[in-house]
Amino acid sequence: MPExxxxxxxxxxxxxxxxxxxxxxxxYVCGPTVYNLAHIGNARPVVxxxxxxxxxxxxxxxxxxxxxxxxxxxxxxxxxxxxxxTIDAITSEFTLKFREDVAQLNTLAPSLExxxxxxxxxxxxxxLRLIERNHAxxxxxxxxxxVTSMEGYGALSGRNLDDMLAGARVxxxxxxxxxxxxxxxxxxxxxxxGWESPWGWGRPGWHLECSAMxxxxxxxxxxxxxxxxxxxxxxxxxxxxxxxxGYGGDFVRYWVxxxxxxxxxxxxxxxxxxxxxxxxxxxxYPGEVLRFALLSTHYRSxxxxxxxxxxxxxxTLDAFYQAxxxxxxxxxxxxxxxxxxxxxxxxxxxxxxxxxxxxHAASKELNKANADSLALCKGRLLANGRVLxxxxxxxxxxxxxxxxxxxxxxxxxxxxxxxxxxxxARDFARADAIRNELQAAGIVxxxxxxxxxxxxx
RNA sequence: GGCUCGGUGGCAGAGUGGUCAUGCAGCGGAUUGCAAAUCCGUCUACGCCGGUUCGAUUCCGACCCGAGCCUCCA
Numbered sequence: 001m002p003e004x005x006x007x008x009x010x011x012x013x014x015x016x017x018x019x020x021x022x023x024x025x026x027x028y029v030c031g032p033t034v035y036n037l038a039h040i041g042n043a044r045p046v047v048x049x050x051x052x053x054x055x056x057x058x059x060x061x062x063x064x065x066x067x068x069x070x071x072x073x074x075x076x077x078x079x080x081x082x083x084x085x086t087i088d089a090i091t092s093e094f095t096l097k098f099r100e101d102v103a104q105l106n107t108l109a110p111s112l113e114x115x116x117x118x119x120x121x122x123x124x125x126x127x128l129r130l131i132e133r134n135h136a137x138x139x140x141x142x143x144x145x146x147v148t149s150m151e152g153y154g155a156l157s158g159r160n161l162d163d164m165l166a167g168a169r170v171x172x173x174x175x176x177x178x179x180x181x182x183x184x185x186x187x188x189x190x191x192x193x194g195w196e197s198p199w200g201w202g203r204p205g206w207h208l209e210c211s212a213m214x215x216x217x218x219x220x221x222x223x224x225x226x227x228x229x230x231x232x233x234x235x236x237x238x239x240x241x242x243x244x245x246g247y248g249g250d251f252v253r254y255w256v257x258x259x260x261x262x263x264x265x266x267x268x269x270x271x272x273x274x275x276x277x278x279x280x281x282x283x284x285y286p287g288e289v290l291r292f293a294l295l296s297t298h299y300r301s302x303x304x305x306x307x308x309x310x311x312x313x314x315x316t317l318d319a320f321y322q323a324x325x326x327x328x329x330x331x332x333x334x335x336x337x338x339x340x341x342x343x344x345x346x347x348x349x350x351x352x353x354x355x356x357x358x359x360h361a362a363s364k365e366l367n368k369a370n371a372d373s374l375a376l377c378k379g380r381l382l383a384n385g386r387v388l389x390x391x392x393x394x395x396x397x398x399x400x401x402x403x404x405x406x407x408x409x410x411x412x413x414x415x416x417x418x419x420x421x422x423x424x425a426r427d428f429a430r431a432d433a434i435r436n437e438l439q440a441a442g443i444v445x446x447x448x449x450x451x452x453x454x455x456x457x
Numbered sequence: 458g459g460c461u462c463g464g465u466g467g468c469a470g471a472g473u474g475g476u477c478a479u480g481c482a483g484c485g486g487a488u489u490g491c492a493a494a495u496c497c498g499u500c501u502a503c504g505c506c507g508g509u510u511c512g513a514u515u516c517c518g519a520c521c522c523g524a525g526c527c528u529c530c531a
Contacts, residue, residue, distance in 0.1 A: 012461095030531075038531095045531045075529065157526075159460055206529080228531030232461085235530095259462085260531065265523080269530055296480090297470065301463080302524070312469070312481060319480095322494065345471095353471050357479040367495055428490055435492075446493050453494095 002338070004059060004347050006052075006224070007300060009232060009255040010156055014349055017254065019223050025060045026222035027053060028214050030231055031067040031113070034094035035079040038101050039275035040290070040305060041228075041261040041268040047291055048258045048299040048350070049226045050107035054389065055346050058337055066112040068213055069095055072203060073116075077193060087193055101278040104287030105294075106389040114213040116204070120195050122212040123204045126246050127184050135245040140175035141187040143199055147180040150241050156255060157233035182238050184208055207238035215247060225252040229259055230267075258299040268305060276305065286398075288390060289314045295352040295388060317390070318399075318455075320359060323366045323381065325395035325453070333379035342384040352388070359384050359391075399455030406441040406456065416445070416452055 004017040019025050029049045032038060038046075049067075056063045071091040080087045103109075127143055130136035135149045147153045147161065154160045161180060183205035188194030194201045204212075214222055227236065236255065243251040260267050263274040281290055293313040297303040337343055341358035345351045362384050366377040385391025400409060407415075415434050422430040435445050438454070446453050 033530085042531055048531095073529085154460095157460075159527080162459090229462085230526065230530060233526055234528090258531070260525080262524080267525070267530090271528095271530065301470085304469085308481095309469075316480070319494085326495090351471075353469095353479075357471075360479060364496085423490085426490080432491070444493065447489080448494080455493095 001059070002344075002347055004055060005349050006254050006256055007349050009257050010252075015254070017223075019060065020221065020253065022060055023062060025056050025063040025224075026218045027056065027063065027065045027224045027226065028210070028218060028222050029065070029067045029110075029225075030210060030227040030235070031069055032094075032098050033070040033073050033075060034091045034098060035073070035076040036094060036270075037277040037279050038098050039268060039270075039277050040281060040294075041275065043102065043105060043278050043290065044261050044294050044299075044303065045226065045228050045258050046102045046107055047105055047294045049256075050105075050389065051295065051299075051346065051350055051352065052224070052226065052256070053108060053110075054387070055343070055350070058343065058387075064112065064218060065110040066114060066213070066217055067110040068210060069113055069115045070209065071095070071115050071117050072193065073206075097279070101282070104282055105278070105291045106288060106392070107291075108389075112217050114217050116209040116213070119209065119213050119216055120204065122216040123208045124185075124195075124197055126208065126212045126215065126242060128198070129246045130184065130242065133245060135241075136184055137177065138199060139177075141200060141202070142175065142183055143185040143205075144176060144181045145184055145238065145241060145245075146177060147182070147241065148178055150245050153180075153241055154237065156240055157237045159233065159237075182207060182234065184242070207235055208242060210235075210239045211242040211246065214243065220247050221250045222252055224254045224256055226256045226258070229257045232257055259302045261294075262302050262304045265304070281310070285310050285314060288393070289317060292317055292356075292390060296356060298353055299350055316356075316360075320363050320381065320385070320391055321393075321395045321398040323363045324378065324391065325399065327366065327374050327378050328395055330374050330378055332382055333376045335379045335383035337383060337387050340380070340384045340387050342387040346387065355384070355388055359388070396453075399453075406443060407438070412438065412443060412454055416454065419445075420452065 005014050006017050007014045027049070029045060032042060046067075049065075053063065053065045069091075072087070076087055076090060080090050083090065099109075127136060130145065131138070131143070134146075136143055136145050138144075161178070185197060185199050185202050185208075186205060187200055187202045190201065192203075194203045214225075225236065225239075232255075240251055262268060263272075263276075266272060266274065268275055278290065289310055290313075293309050294303065296309070296313060303309075341361070342355035345354035345358060348354070359381070362377070362381040366374070366381050369377040382391060415438060419431045419434040422428075422434070438445060442457050443454050444457055446455070
């Protein structure tokens with residue numbers, strides 16, 4: 001069995017992945033808060049952990065991948081008020097749109113998509129446990145986690161309580177015993193959304209849902225917990241505190257975090273207002289281009305987003321599909337996913353750039369292949385692509401469908417016929433005129449021994 | 458201020474204690490009626506200063522620069 005290596009935020013090291021139970025791998029990733037459209041930065045962890053999910057599936061017989069939907073949150077409440085809609089309408093709409101958007105990125109659906117509002121009871125039970133074990137206390141209508149009650153609080157983010165005190169920039173609510181204490185349950189006003197609880201009408205704190213849902217759906221402890229780097233503190237640190245103190249044990253064996261998508265050297269975020277939504281990008285680029293672009297940088301490095309990045313991704317995919325288009329009628333040799341160079345690269349901490357380099361090598365080989373090796377070379381390129389969730393479309397569709405609003409296929413074919421006749425009569429002036437006309441409409445012609453093909457640009 | 462993570466050739470982007478990343482762009486060729494695509498060849502690199510070493514882009518230390526977290530955020 002080949003070894004998978006992952007960088008574990010908790011230790012800071014690249015480690016060999018050793019599952020708790022090889023027959024049931026558990027992966028949990030923080031999902032969206034559904035109050036607006038996903039942007040390309042939100043899409044990064046979705047694609048990165050889809051990649052991890054695929055690799056785990058190739059290595060183990062059963063992988064449970066849970067990605068939560070946060071459907072109760074102050075942002076959602078505010079958004080509902082602003083738009084004059086119910087919370088339910090907002091969260092339903094954006095849950096659906098989120099699923100549609102990420103499906104376009106060739107991501108597999110997770111095994112489970114637990115919703116926060118369907119797990120309130122599990123959250124309340126966790127709070128009760130934490131109070132029982134003296135890790136939490138009630139104050140001023142809130143239930144708070146006492147960070148000093150946990151030995152090793154701060155280990156995930158590399159902080160200690162003194163550091164946090166020294167760097168505190170926030171005014172501390174006076175009902176907190178320690179400045180770092182965080183809310184498990186907070187009171188809601190009578191007309192605010194909320195649930196009955198032993199502590200009155202209220203709603204869960206920010207970090208509670210993931211702890212409770214992991215316990216409810218995956219068990220006391222899981223193999224891998226993923227998310228964006230910015231979740232390390234406080235979200236994952238607090239999640240870890242809740243679960244470790246509530247249930248004991250390891251909770252998570254490997255913490256994996258992706259870096260963000262930058263916009264002009266700055267983080268892309270809702271608060272900075274420099275976001276590009278997946279939905280708007282999909283109007284211009286196929287989802288596969290977005291996926292390729294997101295995989296072109298290693299997941300732990302920042303990815304600088306730009307139009308040039310996407311254009312280059314598209315050009316590269318064009319080249320791969322071009323190679324496949326030449327051999328569309330060749331039956332490829334079947335090659336197992338686990339025998340590909342791309343898979344080998346992914347085993348090393350999801351080295352997607354290296355896997356993509358394997359794609360280039362396979363593509364070049366296919367272009368140079370002779371009649372005897374065509375089927376094998378085609379099989380190799382397809383298998384490497386498949387491992388990455390790429391190159392799964394028919395090449396001719398890739399080039400001819402597109403979002404272009406130029407001439408339709410019939411018109412183009414008719415002009416090709418005319419040009420063919422002109423060339424046969426050595427009337428190159430007419431032939432070139434047709435080519436130029438089509439080029440102006442965004443159609444590129446390519447002559448070869450087998451005839452002329454076309455593609456949209 | 459505290460903590461964390463980075464600085465690789467024109468650009469994007471891997472990796473390594475000692476002959477290769479890879480791609481795009483550029484340049485030169487092959488091919489082509491002209492193109493496109495493709496193929497062949499080719500140039501440019503490891504922030505700065507010390508240290509360890511036979512040898513450092515790779516290890517160690519200082520410094521400079523950048524980003525992130527410490528407040529909702531992938």
